[in-house]
Amino acid sequence: MRVRKAVALGAALTLTALVSACSSNSGSGSGSSTLNWWTWDDKQAAAYKVCATDFEKANPGVTVKITQYNVVDYFTKLTAGFVAGKAPDAFQNSVQFFPQYADQHQLLPLDDYIKKDKFDLSRFSVGVDSWKYTDGHQYGLPLDWAATGLYYNTDMLTKAGYTTKDVQSLNWNPDNGGTIGKMIAHLTLDTKGRRGDQPGFDKANIKTYGFGQLAAKDFLGQSTWSSFVSTTGWRLGNKANWPTQLNYNDPRLVKTMDWIRTLVAKGYAPKIGTFTNTVSDVDLLSSGKVAMETGGSWTASTYAKIPTVKVGIAPTVLGPDNKTRAVFSNSNGNTIWAGTKNPDLAWKWVSYMGSEACQTKASATGTFFPSIPASMDASAKALKAQGVDLSVFTDMLKNKELYPSPDFRNGAALQDAIEPLIEGYFGGQKNDSVFADMQAKTKTILTQK
Amino acid sequence: MAVTVAPGPAAVPRRPTRNTARRFSPGRAVAWTYLGAIVLVTLFPFYWILRTALSNNYQLATNPSSPLPVGFTWGAFERVLGIASTAEAQAQGGSGATLDIAIYLRNSLIYASVQTALIVLLSAAAAYAFSRLHWRGRDLVFNILISALMVPSVFTLLPNFVLAKDLGLINTFAGLILPGGLFQAFALFFLRQFMLGLSTEVEEAAIIDGAGPLRIFFRIILPMTSAPIATVSLLMFVNAWNDYFWPLLIADDQSVQPLTLALGVFKQSSPQAAPDWAGLMAAALIAALPMLLLFLAFGKRIVNSIGFSGLK
Numbered sequence: 001m002r003v004r005k006a007v008a009l010g011a012a013l014t015l016t017a018l019v020s021a022c023s024s025n026s027g028s029g030s031g032s033s034t035l036n037w038w039t040w041d042d043k044q045a046a047a048y049k050v051c052a053t054d055f056e057k058a059n060p061g062v063t064v065k066i067t068q069y070n071v072v073d074y075f076t077k078l079t080a081g082f083v084a085g086k087a088p089d090a091f092q093n094s095v096q097f098f099p100q101y102a103d104q105h106q107l108l109p110l111d112d113y114i115k116k117d118k119f120d121l122s123r124f125s126v127g128v129d130s131w132k133y134t135d136g137h138q139y140g141l142p143l144d145w146a147a148t149g150l151y152y153n154t155d156m157l158t159k160a161g162y163t164t165k166d167v168q169s170l171n172w173n174p175d176n177g178g179t180i181g182k183m184i185a186h187l188t189l190d191t192k193g194r195r196g197d198q199p200g201f202d203k204a205n206i207k208t209y210g211f212g213q214l215a216a217k218d219f220l221g222q223s224t225w226s227s228f229v230s231t232t233g234w235r236l237g238n239k240a241n242w243p244t245q246l247n248y249n250d251p252r253l254v255k256t257m258d259w260i261r262t263l264v265a266k267g268y269a270p271k272i273g274t275f276t277n278t279v280s281d282v283d284l285l286s287s288g289k290v291a292m293e294t295g296g297s298w299t300a301s302t303y304a305k306i307p308t309v310k311v312g313i314a315p316t317v318l319g320p321d322n323k324t325r326a327v328f329s330n331s332n333g334n335t336i337w338a339g340t341k342n343p344d345l346a347w348k349w350v351s352y353m354g355s356e357a358c359q360t361k362a363s364a365t366g367t368f369f370p371s372i373p374a375s376m377d378a379s380a381k382a383l384k385a386q387g388v389d390l391s392v393f394t395d396m397l398k399n400k401e402l403y404p405s406p407d408f409r410n411g412a413a414l415q416d417a418i419e420p421l422i423e424g425y426f427g428g429q430k431n432d433s434v435f436a437d438m439q440a441k442t443k444t445i446l447t448q449k
Numbered sequence: 450m451a452v453t454v455a456p457g458p459a460a461v462p463r464r465p466t467r468n469t470a471r472r473f474s475p476g477r478a479v480a481w482t483y484l485g486a487i488v489l490v491t492l493f494p495f496y497w498i499l500r501t502a503l504s505n506n507y508q509l510a511t512n513p514s515s516p517l518p519v520g521f522t523w524g525a526f527e528r529v530l531g532i533a534s535t536a537e538a539q540a541q542g543g544s545g546a547t548l549d550i551a552i553y554l555r556n557s558l559i560y561a562s563v564q565t566a567l568i569v570l571l572s573a574a575a576a577y578a579f580s581r582l583h584w585r586g587r588d589l590v591f592n593i594l595i596s597a598l599m600v601p602s603v604f605t606l607l608p609n610f611v612l613a614k615d616l617g618l619i620n621t622f623a624g625l626i627l628p629g630g631l632f633q634a635f636a637l638f639f640l641r642q643f644m645l646g647l648s649t650e651v652e653e654a655a656i657i658d659g660a661g662p663l664r665i666f667f668r669i670i671l672p673m674t675s676a677p678i679a680t681v682s683l684l685m686f687v688n689a690w691n692d693y694f695w696p697l698l699i700a701d702d703q704s705v706q707p708l709t710l711a712l713g714v715f716k717q718s719s720p721q722a723a724p725d726w727a728g729l730m731a732a733a734l735i736a737a738l739p740m741l742l743l744f745l746a747f748g749k750r751i752v753n754s755i756g757f758s759g760l761k
Contacts, residue, residue: 042714042725065702070713073697080698084614278724286510307520308511 034063035342035349036088040074043367044092044144051358055349064349082106082339089340090350093140093333095130096411101335102133108336109137113347123356124371125397127331130407134242140333141354142371147329147402148223149392150317151285151303152292154310156208160186160195160291164312167292172228173320174255177263180317184210187291188268196268203267212284212293214260215272215426219418220405222328223281223294229256230326230403231319237406244446246408248418249439254432257425264426272426285311297393301366304388313392315401329402331371369393410445417441502526502731509726525727529715529735538728548711549703550735557707557739560625560696561689567630568685569678576640577666581649591641597634610698620701629689636681643677644670679750687740708736 037052039045045068052064067088069077075097081087082104093101101107114121121128127142152167162183170180177184188196188210195201196210216224220236234252237243247253263269275284281295286306294316295303303311318325334353336346352358359375362368366383369390370376376397380390396402408414421438424430501509505520512519527533531548579591609628618624647670655665671678693709700706712732715725 067702068714073713077697080610081701083610084619086619086701280724283510283513287513288511302507305507306511307505307508 038091089346140335142331144368150314167314172317227316246442330405525731553711572636580644
């Protein structure tokens, strides 16, 4: 009998917990002064809490709730939220998905608010146009910007006989690789300690690759081939925004891809699939598997924290003319859900996030680069005090070496169609003719409604 | 004081009995080596999870093949248990995400146990009906229900979600539990197979004693079916505990989100960003812990149930 009583008690307790959990939930959910904001970036979730606290202080009775989902789940959850009518009031958004959401009328146009508040969009140095849609409406404010740079293992560089000055102005061309081509060969080490440009070098047993992953399926090439080919004047789209085709069949890109294949064939850079997708740039460089690589500006502060490896940052390569540098830059945006019950409050929060006060505070940890120049300067200063030099990236911004990623439709479909082809090319199953196929595919997908 | 033990009667040499003979034979050596290797291969990933969980995330990649934790720290566990401050977590390569693990644990327990209880009760009742009642079209209805086994769960996700939305069950325990709890084709099929084999004479005796159908079901059939019910319960509990996608769709905040979902913050936050491996592994261990305890307590039963049902 005792057992039965215990079971009954347990069941009763579970039910009580269930009921109380349900009731507490319905109580807090209907509160109108709770503002939900979502991001996929765990670091930004932590960074913007500072702004949320200030915002709550300035607006008594308002609670800002920041929620983070990892990027794989983020857009699934967002779509489920749209369907269920429970999407967040405002959220971080990616250029790749924004046209689709705007077409589905899930995003609130911000033009009226911008006009009413006389919100000055020129305060942002990058990213404003990325958030303007083909219907002429501004749907988002830029939250950040990102570029790429060359990250290198300082010890390996010194051991190979280079100084950190040598990496600051490397040039490149698709024919012989330029000065960076020579450096990549020399930085590569086989397991017996022979360098890539020395006789007897064994390309089958590599200890350290001279350069990180270039043969990757990434269809934008942001942290792989883009900063190389862009120096030749090549651009991804046939128009700066809303292109009708992507220029994969341009001879300049084809030549660049061929150069990457020879680099891999010589053992200077890893083959596609040598490292899995979950191995990040940071993992590669800090484990000593690669001596140098192209990496996102967003990892600069992470490299600085690796205790045993010293990582230096250099600008990306100069082109065949030895003076052009061009780096693909993108900006995530802050958008408001069309179905929010509190559009005014959501705008208040979004526009506060787009203010110098908030951006300066939130970016102090260096986990993202603010789009407002004054905040960027403050962030760079704060990080310099921690030993992280961001001048490589701020110089690119000042020297106008950045060009914005184009806005395009059907980003997800494009990615699904193009990536297997690039994978096939680098995997050796496809030859140069694949690029014509790729270009034709982009034409079909980009013009689809 | 030293005690000398007087030599006893001359020890009779013990005759080796057949059962205890442990003579060396090459076959036995091979068998043991094989077994040892299998155990090692099985357990090694768990060790690797533990070793990674006890590492400093920033240092981890600097020595990826080290057999011992790199830069030993309890930090990852502190992050997962929500006792590390944001600053501490970030200093060790964590995301700065913190968890209120007690709430998520409670949610997981409610989700898994209530759903299991529902499945068992409803499936057993239905199985009993299908095994005892005779009516026209019974087998057809049963076959239709069982054919649900052939429908991949991805197909039912969206309809279920839309229905839950229309019923206003988004972000409630009811929405979380009911779709999986109301009907499980496997449990129904499994319990019915067993009940078909129960002798009807016991029930007839009960009827003579004046028991009604409900009384027979609760007092006679359920106790007699306790072994397969335990099997179904364990399988369903483990399933619900590990479930990720349905809770992801339906649960919006920590009042209902189960542990699996909460631990998702330790996954790769964005493409090309370095994930918090140490945190992820610590989270995986903690999420698996209740399952591990369950296995320790009911190990034999689980092994039986796998053999019984052919399911893992």
